[in-house]
Amino acid sequence: MALPLTPVSVTVDDGHLAQVETVAQALRDSGMEVERVLGSVGVITGRAPADARRSLLAVEGVTSVDGQLQVSLPPPDAPVQ
Amino acid sequence: MIDPPTRRGPGPRPPVRTTGRQVVVFADRDDLQVDWSAAGITDVADSRDFAAGRVPAQTLREAGATVFARLGIAVVAAGPDQVGALRAAARPVLSVSPELVHRVLPEDTAGYVRGYRDGVADLAGRVLGGAGEDGTAAPPLFQDTATATWGVQAVRATTSPYTGSGIRVAVLDTGLDLEHPDFAGRTITAESFVPGETAQDGHGHGTHCVGTSCGPRTPPGGPRYGIASEAEVYVGKVLGDEGSGDDGGILAGIDWAVANGCAVISMSLGADVAEAHPPYSAAGRRALQQGSLIVAAAGNNADRRSGEFGFVGAPANSVEVLAVGALDPALTVAWFSARSLPSPGGEVDVAAPGVDVLSTWPMPERYNTISGTSMATPHVAGVAALWAEATGRRGYELWATLTQAAQRLGEPSVDVGSGLALAPQEGAGGA
Structure with a gap:
C-alpha cells in the first residue's frame, strides 16, 4: 500500500532558477504531486510520500527538501496575537 | 595615607x-x-x-x-x-x-567601576521586583491621544512628511475586510492563496495588520493608527479564516508579492521552531535580490513574567528575513516578545510598538485594540515603506537603513536588536 502524501517545500538552487519548470517535471517523475511552481523565489511546493525525500533531493537543481511548517494564529478574541 | x-x-x-x-x-x-x-x-x-x-x-x-x-x-x-x-x-x-586631531581614547578606570556599580544596582532592581531601580514600573512614555495612537507617535510617523506614495506594500495574513470604510478609495490588490476562501478577512488579524502598516493619515473618525497612508496595498491571504496556513500558501504569497514589485512584505506570522527553515531563507534572499524586504514577527513564545524568554521562530529566524520584537508604551520589551536565538539569523533585528495597539477590525466592530509581535511587525513594514519612498533604497540597503536609523534603547539587544524603528523625517531623502 502506498504511503500517505505529506506537504513538502522543495528549494531550487541558484543555478537552476531559470529552469524551475524542468526541475518541477523531474520532481513529478520522482513521485511528487506538484501544486505550485514559484519562479520568483525558486521554491516548488506540493505533496510527496514520506519516504520520497531522498529521491527528491537527488533531482538535479534541488538544494533542500523540507516538510511544510504549519502556522496558527490565536483566535480573534485573544489579547495577544 | x-x-x-x-x-x-x-x-x-x-x-x-x-x-x-x-x-x-x-x-x-x-x-x-x-x-x-x-x-x-x-x-x-x-x-x-x-x-x-x-x-x-x-x-x-x-x-x-x-x-x-x-x-x-x-x-x-x-x-x-x-x-x-x-x-x-x-x-x-x-x-x-x-x-x-584624534587620539587614542584614555583609559577610564573610574568609569568602569561606575558602570559595574550601575549594573549591580540594575540587577538588584530586577531581581527584587519591578522594572526600575526603585522597584516601581517605569511610567509610559507614550499614550493614545485623540489624534494618534501611541504606536504611530513612537515611530514618529506623525511628524514624517512621507506617506509611502509610489511604494507597494504586501501584507501576507488573513486578508482584509475589503468593505472597511477606512480603506474606501484606496488602491488595493487582493489575492487569496487559501483554497476555497476569498481574500475577505474572516478572522480580523489581517485587517488589523493592514491598518497599522497602511491605514489612512486622517481616518474618518478616531485617531490615526496607520503609517504608509498612500502606499499601494497588496493583500495576500495566506492564512485561512480560522487563522492557520502552511508553507505552500505563504511561499506563494511571497512569490506573488516579489513578482509584483512590492518593496516591503509584512508577515505577522510564524511557527515556534528554533531552526531556520530553508525555503524561507531562500525566498528571503531572492526577495532581497529583487528589491523586496520581508519583515516578520519575532514571535510571542516568551512569558517574561515567569522568566521565560522564548526564541525567534520561523520565518523570522532566517538570516534573510528581518525579525521584529514588540515594545510597550514605556519602550520596554513586551512580556510575550521572543528573544534572539544564538544561531545566525535568529536575532531580533528591530523593535516596534506591539502592546495595546489600536487598528482596523472587520465591520461592524471597525476597530480593535490587541497586542503581539504581529502588531509590531506592520509598524516596521509601514516605516520601511516611508524609507523606501524617501531614499529609493530597496532590499539589503533598505534593511540597513531601517536598523541604522532605529532609536537605540536601554533594553538588551537580544530583545530589541537595533532598537525602535523610526520613520524618516524632513530631509531624510538626502542630497
Missing part, C-alpha cells in the same frame, strides 16, 4: 585640537574639477598618482592639498580665512571643516 583618587567624572571636556588644515568634501566624486589656484593653493597631490593609492605621510604634511579622489575628499593647507574661497573652488562643495 592614601591620597583620594583624582575625580574624573563629568566636567568640561578638553578643547578639540585642530591641525590648521581644512577638510573639503565634494558632492560629485566621479567628475572632480577643482580650480585650486583660485583658492590660492599650489602643489596638489592626488591619491590616484601614488602606487596602490597610498599617499605617503610626508606628502600629507607638506602638500598644499591632498586629494582623495575615491572618497571625494581633500585635505587642504588653508586657514579659516580661505574657507570661502575653497567653497567656491568646485561646485558643489558639501562641507569645509577644520581637520581634527
Whole structure:
C-alpha cells in the first residue's frame, strides 16, 4: 500500500532558477504531486510520500527538501496575537 | 595615607585640537574639477598618482592639498580665512571643516567601576521586583491621544512628511475586510492563496495588520493608527479564516508579492521552531535580490513574567528575513516578545510598538485594540515603506537603513536588536 502524501517545500538552487519548470517535471517523475511552481523565489511546493525525500533531493537543481511548517494564529478574541 | 583618587567624572571636556588644515568634501566624486589656484593653493597631490593609492605621510604634511579622489575628499593647507574661497573652488562643495586631531581614547578606570556599580544596582532592581531601580514600573512614555495612537507617535510617523506614495506594500495574513470604510478609495490588490476562501478577512488579524502598516493619515473618525497612508496595498491571504496556513500558501504569497514589485512584505506570522527553515531563507534572499524586504514577527513564545524568554521562530529566524520584537508604551520589551536565538539569523533585528495597539477590525466592530509581535511587525513594514519612498533604497540597503536609523534603547539587544524603528523625517531623502 502506498504511503500517505505529506506537504513538502522543495528549494531550487541558484543555478537552476531559470529552469524551475524542468526541475518541477523531474520532481513529478520522482513521485511528487506538484501544486505550485514559484519562479520568483525558486521554491516548488506540493505533496510527496514520506519516504520520497531522498529521491527528491537527488533531482538535479534541488538544494533542500523540507516538510511544510504549519502556522496558527490565536483566535480573534485573544489579547495577544 | 592614601591620597583620594583624582575625580574624573563629568566636567568640561578638553578643547578639540585642530591641525590648521581644512577638510573639503565634494558632492560629485566621479567628475572632480577643482580650480585650486583660485583658492590660492599650489602643489596638489592626488591619491590616484601614488602606487596602490597610498599617499605617503610626508606628502600629507607638506602638500598644499591632498586629494582623495575615491572618497571625494581633500585635505587642504588653508586657514579659516580661505574657507570661502575653497567653497567656491568646485561646485558643489558639501562641507569645509577644520581637520581634527584624534587620539587614542584614555583609559577610564573610574568609569568602569561606575558602570559595574550601575549594573549591580540594575540587577538588584530586577531581581527584587519591578522594572526600575526603585522597584516601581517605569511610567509610559507614550499614550493614545485623540489624534494618534501611541504606536504611530513612537515611530514618529506623525511628524514624517512621507506617506509611502509610489511604494507597494504586501501584507501576507488573513486578508482584509475589503468593505472597511477606512480603506474606501484606496488602491488595493487582493489575492487569496487559501483554497476555497476569498481574500475577505474572516478572522480580523489581517485587517488589523493592514491598518497599522497602511491605514489612512486622517481616518474618518478616531485617531490615526496607520503609517504608509498612500502606499499601494497588496493583500495576500495566506492564512485561512480560522487563522492557520502552511508553507505552500505563504511561499506563494511571497512569490506573488516579489513578482509584483512590492518593496516591503509584512508577515505577522510564524511557527515556534528554533531552526531556520530553508525555503524561507531562500525566498528571503531572492526577495532581497529583487528589491523586496520581508519583515516578520519575532514571535510571542516568551512569558517574561515567569522568566521565560522564548526564541525567534520561523520565518523570522532566517538570516534573510528581518525579525521584529514588540515594545510597550514605556519602550520596554513586551512580556510575550521572543528573544534572539544564538544561531545566525535568529536575532531580533528591530523593535516596534506591539502592546495595546489600536487598528482596523472587520465591520461592524471597525476597530480593535490587541497586542503581539504581529502588531509590531506592520509598524516596521509601514516605516520601511516611508524609507523606501524617501531614499529609493530597496532590499539589503533598505534593511540597513531601517536598523541604522532605529532609536537605540536601554533594553538588551537580544530583545530589541537595533532598537525602535523610526520613520524618516524632513530631509531624510538626502542630497
